[in-house]
Amino acid sequence: MALRTLWRRLFGKGDSATPDAAREVAHLRLRIQELEAQLEQARRHAEYARQTEHARATAAADATLETLLTELATPLSHLHAQLHLAEQGALPPDAPLKTARHLFRALEAWQVHMEGTVGAVEPYDPERHMPLRADAEPHAGQLVIVRLAGVVYKGKRLRKAGVEAHDGGTHRA
Structure with missing residues (x-):
C-alpha cells in the first residue's frame, strides 16, 4: 500500500501531496535549466578565452618574426643585388661574402649560430653530423670532413x- 501512495504522490493520482511534488519537480527542472545555461555560458567564455589567447600568441610571434626580418632585410637586399651584379661580372666576386658576414652577425x-667549421676534420657524431651521401654513413668516432655547417637556434x-x-x-676545404 505504501508503494501505491508514493506512486500517487509522484505522478498525481489524486493525493493531496501531489501539488507539493509537482512544485518540487518544476523547481528542479528550473534549476537544471539554470545550470545548463551557466554551463553554456562557461563554454562560450572558455572558447572566447582560447581564441583571444591564440590571437595574442599569433600577434606576438608575428611581431617577433617581423623584427627579425626587418633586421635581415637590408643585408638580404644587398646580398641579392650583389649576387646579381657578381653574376654579370660588374662586381668583384668576393663582394657578396662581406654582405653574407653581416647577415650571419x-x-x-637572434641566437642563430653555425655549428662546425667547413673543412675541419672531426670524429663523426650522429647527434651533430649528417652524412652527405646516403650510401656512406660513418660509424661513431670515425673521422669525417665538415662540408656544410650545421645551424643551431637557442x-x-x-x-x-x-x-x-x-x-x-689531405683534403680540400
Missing part, C-alpha cells in the same frame, strides 16, 4: 652539419 644576435640543432668520410689523406 644579424642572425647571431641551443636547439635545426640542421646537422653535412659531412663526408675522411680518407686519412
